[in-house]
Amino acid sequence: MTTARMREKIAFFVLGLITLLVVIPILMIIFYIVKNSIGSISWEFITQSPRNGMKEGGIFPAIVGTIVLIIGTMLFSLPLGVLSAVYLVEYARDNFFTRLIKLSVVNLSGIPSIVYGLFGFTLFVLFLKLGTSILAGSLTLAIMSLPVIITATKEALESVPLSFREISLSLGATKWQTVRYCVLPYAIPGILTGTVLSLSRAAGETAPILFTVAAFYLPRLPRSLFDQVMALPYHLYVISTQVPNIPVSISFATCFVLIGLVFLMNLVSIILRSHYRKKKLW
Amino acid sequence: MVKETVIKTVNLNCRYGALQVLKDLNLEIHRNEIFGIIGPANSGKTTFLRALNRLNFLNASYSQDGEIFFADKNLKNICDNILRKRIGIIFALPQVLPVSIYNNIAYGPKVHGIAKKDAIEQIVEESLKKASLWDEVKDRLDSPAMKLSGGQQQRLCIARTLAVEPDVILYDEHCSGLDPISTAKIEDAMQQLKETYTQILVTNNTKQAARVSERCAFFLMGELIELDETAALFTEPKDKRTDDYITGRFG
Ligand SMILES: Nc1ncnc2c1ncn2[C@@H]1O[C@H](COP(=O)(O)OP(=O)(O)O)[C@@H](O)[C@H]1O
Ligand SMILES: [Mg+2]
Numbered sequence: 192m193t194t195a196r197m198r199e200k201i202a203f204f205v206l207g208l209i210t211l212l213v214v215i216p217i218l219m220i221i222f223y224i225v226k227n228s229i230g231s232i233s234w235e236f237i238t239q240s241p242r243n244g245m246k247e248g249g250i251f252p253a254i255v256g257t258i259v260l261i262i263g264t265m266l267f268s269l270p271l272g273v274l275s276a277v278y279l280v281e282y283a284r285d286n287f288f289t290r291l292i293k294l295s296v297v298n299l300s301g302i303p304s305i306v307y308g309l310f311g312f313t314l315f316v317l318f319l320k321l322g323t324s325i326l327a328g329s330l331t332l333a334i335m336s337l338p339v340i341i342t343a344t345k346e347a348l349e350s351v352p353l354s355f356r357e358i359s360l361s362l363g364a365t366k367w368q369t370v371r372y373c374v375l376p377y378a379i380p381g382i383l384t385g386t387v388l389s390l391s392r393a394a395g396e397t398a399p400i401l402f403t404v405a406a407f408y409l410p411r412l413p414r415s416l417f418d419q420v421m422a423l424p425y426h427l428y429v430i431s432t433q434v435p436n437i438p439v440s441i442s443f444a445t446c447f448v449l450i451g452l453v454f455l456m457n458l459v460s461i462i463l464r465s466h467y468r469k470k471k472l473w
Numbered sequence: 474m475v476k477e478t479v480i481k482t483v484n485l486n487c488r489y490g491a492l493q494v495l496k497d498l499n500l501e502i503h504r505n506e507i508f509g510i511i512g513p514a515n516s517g518k519t520t521f522l523r524a525l526n527r528l529n530f531l532n533a534s535y536s537q538d539g540e541i542f543f544a545d546k547n548l549k550n551i552c553d554n555i556l557r558k559r560i561g562i563i564f565a566l567p568q569v570l571p572v573s574i575y576n577n578i579a580y581g582p583k584v585h586g587i588a589k590k591d592a593i594e595q596i597v598e599e600s601l602k603k604a605s606l607w608d609e610v611k612d613r614l615d616s617p618a619m620k621l622s623g624g625q626q627q628r629l630c631i632a633r634t635l636a637v638e639p640d641v642i643l644y645d646e647h648c649s650g651l652d653p654i655s656t657a658k659i660e661d662a663m664q665q666l667k668e669t670y671t672q673i674l675v676t677n678n679t680k681q682a683a684r685v686s687e688r689c690a691f692f693l694m695g696e697l698i699e700l701d702e703t704a705a706l707f708t709e710p711k712d713k714r715t716d717d718y719i720t721g722r723f724g
Contacts, residue, residue, distance in 0.1 A: 363558030364584040
């Protein structure tokens with residue numbers, strides 16, 4: 192074997208090892224959680240309300256609360272994010288103003304989540320008088336999700352070949368028809384990835400919902416958008432640090448459910464993406 | 474016989490940023506003729522075609538002055554989408570959308586408001602027939618357009634343009650990537666389209682211009698050097714530069 196090929200083999204081996212280092216922590220976390228929660232996970236745990244000072248029963252209201260928040264967040268952030276990105280990529284001229292917007296979008300994603308939480312509290316809860324509610328919480332999470340959705344959608348739109356737009360325009364389609372039929376459909380996989388990524392993050396955040404929606408203990412389900420809800424990440428925080436003498440296995444089981452939920456969302460996006468990728472032919 | 478003018482440019486100047494690409498262009502194109510444009514690379518042929526349907530303006534650095542008239546109307550006073558419906562273009566490389574053959578053609582009529590399924594089916598069939606592609610694809614209209622050969626894709630592009638019922642068709646070196654047999658098929662189709670459409674053919678193949686066009690223009694570095702009946706231009710060019718180009722001494 193030549194030395195060049197030897198070197199290549201060694202390089203591949205080292206690179207593989209480094210990649211493995213990325214996988215190991217994830218596997219360890221999952222293993223640890225599964226191992227410690229296995230005793231507490233049951234049908235009862237996911238379908239019943241907490242009882243006896245949260246020491247018994249399940250976490251059903253928190254699961255419902257988190258799902259409601261994810262849906263609420265998506266309803267606000269997806270249209271707003273996608274339309275903003277469409278505007279930036281397809282309509283806006285390249286000038287100082289749009290460059291400023293693009294820069295802001297990039298920088299928004301670096302803001303700590305507690306800042307979003309306080310911002311949402313001031314704007315939605317106090318100023319707009321929405322109170323501590325699903326609406327205020329969803330809006331806060333939506334604002335936090337926007338940068339990632341906008342950035343992902345922008346990249347997805349930019350990766351659609353320019354020729355598709357030229358074909359459509361040259362046939363006499365309007366700008367909007369072109370975007371609607373010849374650009375957006377081909378950007379869906381990228382938009383999906385960005386959306387799920389940012390919603391996964393929103394699902395697991397505590398800080399933004401702390402002052403805007405999360406309830407310490409609220410066993411009944413919400414009846415309107417102005418109700419508070421329990422949510423998995425906040426519930427986890429509460430049972431792990433705020434209430435004494437709660438079995439550790441309950442915390443781990445809550446963790447397990449939260450991770451499972453995020454995993455499920457990612458699975459759905461992977462399936463949808465591969466469905467769309469089959470149609471991609473260019 | 475007085476010929477009806479379809480397109481007319483008056484002192485047309487086109488620029489990309491500071492680079493002047495077309496200089497003081499004055500020419501007229503007649504109804505139902507095949508108008509050839511020849512010239513070496515970078516002489517502004519593509520820019521000229523794309524000025525006629527205002528596609529150049531997609532590029533932010535583009536600017537133009539002078540006037541272009543289409544059917545006696547100043548281009549400035551025609552909506553982009555109406556203009557582009559009436560002046561179609563075939564690009565150098567076959568540009569098909571990653572959808573079925575049928576949907577490639579149906580797209581144009583649909584964006585212009587035709588919704589009835591049988592109306593669209595009829596348009597698809599007629600357009601494919603006019604582009605001499607129907608017999609080759611009639612059994613697989615639902616298969617992906619990208620699976621067709623290059624020559625078939627280019628005829629599909631012609632059919633797609635015909636489906637929106639234009640008056641003028643612009644061809645931008647549309648045979649440059651094709652083999653002689655595919656080219657011959659496309660040239661046949663163009664001859665049949667002559668009765669209904671005005672066609673402007675930009676080609677880097679002087680023989681093709683000589684074969685297909687009736688009048689022909691020679692562009693060089695953004696200037697119109699010579700414009701004449703094709704037969705005259707190729708047998709007794711008046712300008713030495715035209716002579717040099719068609720005899721293959723440069724370009
Ligand atoms: N999008 C563009 N941006 C900047 N310059 C361009 C662009 N398109 C063409 N040009 C320039 O304009 C000149 C003419 O180009 P073009 O019209 O494509 O010529 P042709 O089709 O005859 O080869 C060339 O010098 C080319 O570099
Ligand atoms: Mg060209």
